[in-house]
Amino acid sequence: xxxxxxxxxxxYSEWYNDLVIRSGLADYSAVRxxxxxxPLGYALWENMRAVLxxxxxETGHVNAYFPLFIPKSFLSREAQHVEGFxxxxxxxxxxxxxxxxDGSGVVVDPDxxxxxxxxxxxxxxxxxxxxxxxxxxxxxxxxxxxxxxANVVRWEMRTRPFLRTAEFLWQEGHTAHATREEAIAEAExxxxxxxxxxxxxxxxxxxxxxxxxxxxxxxxxxxxxxxALMQDGKALQAGTSHFLGQNFAxxxxxxxxxxxxxxxxxxxxxxxxxxxxxxxLVMTHSDDDGLVLPPRxxxxxxxxxxxxxxxxxxxTVARELAEQLQRIGISxxxxxxxxxxxxxKFAEYELRGVPVRIAIGKRxxxxxxxxIARRDTKEKATVPRAAAVxxxxxxxxxxxxxxxxxxxxxxxxxxxxxxxxxxxxxxLDERGGFVLAHWDGTAETEARIKELTKATIRCIPLDGAxxxxxxxxxxxPSSRRVLFARAY
RNA sequence: CGGGGUGUAGCGCAGCCCGGUUAGCGCACCUGCUUUGGGAGCAGGGGGUCGUGUGUUCGAAUCACACCACCCCGACCA
Numbered sequence: 117x118x119x120x121x122x123x124x125x126x127x128y129s130e131w132y133n134d135l136v137i138r139s140g141l142a143d144y145s146a147v148r149x150x151x152x153x154x155p156l157g158y159a160l161w162e163n164m165r166a167v168l169x170x171x172x173x174e175t176g177h178v179n180a181y182f183p184l185f186i187p188k189s190f191l192s193r194e195a196q197h198v199e200g201f202x203x204x205x206x207x208x209x210x211x212x213x214x215x216x217x218d219g220s221g222v223v224v225d226p227d228x229x230x231x232x233x234x235x236x237x238x239x240x241x242x243x244x245x246x247x248x249x250x251x252x253x254x255x256x257x258x259x260x261x262x263x264x265x266a267n268v269v270r271w272e273m274r275t276r277p278f279l280r281t282a283e284f285l286w287q288e289g290h291t292a293h294a295t296r297e298e299a300i301a302e303a304e305x306x307x308x309x310x311x312x313x314x315x316x317x318x319x320x321x322x323x324x325x326x327x328x329x330x331x332x333x334x335x336x337x338x339x340x341x342x343x344a345l346m347q348d349g350k351a352l353q354a355g356t357s358h359f360l361g362q363n364f365a366x367x368x369x370x371x372x373x374x375x376x377x378x379x380x381x382x383x384x385x386x387x388x389x390x391x392x393x394x395x396x397l398v399m400t401h402s403d404d405d406g407l408v409l410p411p412r413x414x415x416x417x418x419x420x421x422x423x424x425x426x427x428x429x430x431x432t433v434a435r436e437l438a439e440q441l442q443r444i445g446i447s448x449x450x451x452x453x454x455x456x457x458x459x460x461k462f463a464e465y466e467l468r469g470v471p472v473r474i475a476i477g478k479r480x481x482x483x484x485x486x487x488i489a490r491r492d493t494k495e496k497a498t499v500p501r502a503a504a505v506x507x508x509x510x511x512x513x514x515x516x517x518x519x520x521x522x523x524x525x526x527x528x529x530x531x532x533x534x535x536x537x538x539x540x541x542x543x544l545d546e547r548g549g550f551v552l553a554h555w556d557g558t559a560e561t562e563a564r565i566k567e568l569t570k571a572t573i574r575c576i577p578l579d580g581a582x583x584x585x586x587x588x589x590x591x592x593p594s595s596r597r598v599l600f601a602r603a604y
Numbered sequence: 605c606g607g608g609g610u611g612u613a614g615c616g617c618a619g620c621c622c623g624g625u626u627a628g629c630g631c632a633c634c635u636g637c638u639u640u641g642g643g644a645g646c647a648g649g650g651g652g653u654c655g656u657g658u659g660u661u662c663g664a665a666u667c668a669c670a671c672c673a674c675c676c677c678g679a680c681c682a
Contacts, residue, residue, distance in 0.1 A: 459642035
């Protein structure tokens with residue numbers, strides 16, 4: 117094995133880093149905390165983006181684009197918002213460089229200092245709500261349903277490829293509504309879109325819930341989220357949808373006249389998912405041999421390898437088969453690289469997560485068969501050439517379903533219900549995973565549990581039935597279980 | 605921002621303690637031949653500001669000091 121990836125059992129974190137780099141998803145860059153998204157990683161993001169974009173449009177949203185830079189004063193308009201983001205903002209202070217007098221290169225020209233500093237957006241609520249003030253006058257202007265695909269910068273202390281980078285790509289939806297109820301319905305609708313995307317496309321089961329007040333987005337009245345469970349038993353917040361109340365409308369003075377000629381503040385939501393989803397996908401399905409990508413998002417679904425590459429009969433079969441697969445909408449490549457041998461290619465396609473690999477050798481040509489291997493289980497089947505297209509079509513569906521099934525089973529196996537604090541600690545230390553437990557509802561208890569165990573309340577699950585119980589820490593009454601985990 | 609680690613060829617490393625030929629090794633790369641059903645073999649070849657700076661010395665990858673960068677672990681966050 118020329119390209120050994122650290123096995124998960126040795127060091128999960130190393131495995132992830134190795135895999136991201138060696139599979140060709142991303143590279144480190146010259147800038148701290150910023151990564152280069154390589155063609156494979158970007159293709160994956162493009163596929164995610166295409167599906168999400170379609171789902172947003174199906175739910176009535178349109179795309180727009182707002183500036184990268186935000187005047188510093190905007191950020192301070194909403195008190196909680198600035199508190200939440202102030203510590204991680206990149207700030208532009210000058211607009212010009214000049215040659216250094218000592219010839220050592222360029223220096224910032226002190227004469228080019230900006231009157232007001234510009235913040236590189238960590239999120240766009242402020243500049244968007246500043247704009248919405250001009251766009252909204254009447255109830256007829258509502259709802260305003262806009263999404264933006266953009267990059268944002270958060271100067272994080274500690275970064276990890278895809279999971280937390282200083283610059284990341286995302287989408288941010290920003291909507292304005294006439295009523296509280298409508299805005300809440302919008303926030304819930306978009307959470308539902310995210311959850312469906314995660315399960316149907318990423319094959320990643322998620323728990324839907326709401327954040328506790330201390331975990332809420334800065335400036336939100338309610339933060340809805342989807343939480344996923346990674347293979348090492350740690351949780352990952354995969355998407356959030358916020359009900360912002362009238363906070364931003366009040367901060368930016370966005371009002372409208374209703375049907376009764378009454379001036380009202382607008383109700384808001386914002387919601388986003390980011391390139392973090394690529395990391396989530398990797399951590400959900402992949403194994404020690406490389407990426408495992410769900411067919412519905414895989415940039416390449418089928419790779420055909422002929423053995424040997426150069427000889428004609430098998431190459432002819434490969435090209436015919438590829439054409440037939442393409443015709444039914446399956447992405448496929450015929451590997452014509454004569455400098456690599458079959459074994460090398462097998463390993464390489466596995467590393468890159470291609471769901472289905474087909475091998476065609478002289479033996480197959482003679483028997484009129486092809487060998488079809490699936491990435492998720494690594495099983496191989498020899499099937500008649502005439503049945504290959506249907507086999508592949510069915511197999512891609514089967515892999516998609518199997519990944520979701522497997523991931524669901526994992527979440528089920530790693531979700532524990534506990535009654536006492538001792539049990540809580542033991543489960544976290546020995547097994548990790550999601551832990552359902554009673555909590556007295558106070559921020560103090562939440563903070564204390566975090567301090568003692570490093571576990572946070574990931575969410576208050578939306579589908580959890582109310583249940584009387586006693587808080588695992590304080591013994592005070594609790595009306596429902598909440599979802600705890602150690603998280604990324 | 606605290607703790608730890610690493611900077612030597614595209615990648616991974618040895619050499620450094622104890623200074624001294626032309627700085628090595630594996631992978632990758634180039635050429636040729638033989639191969640080709642799970643990361644091929646042989647032969648030949650190309651590729652280096654030893655992170656940066658200053659100092660010590662006849663002489664520094666090697667010793668000293670300073671700086672920089674990146675990675676990992678923590679606290680903070682999508």
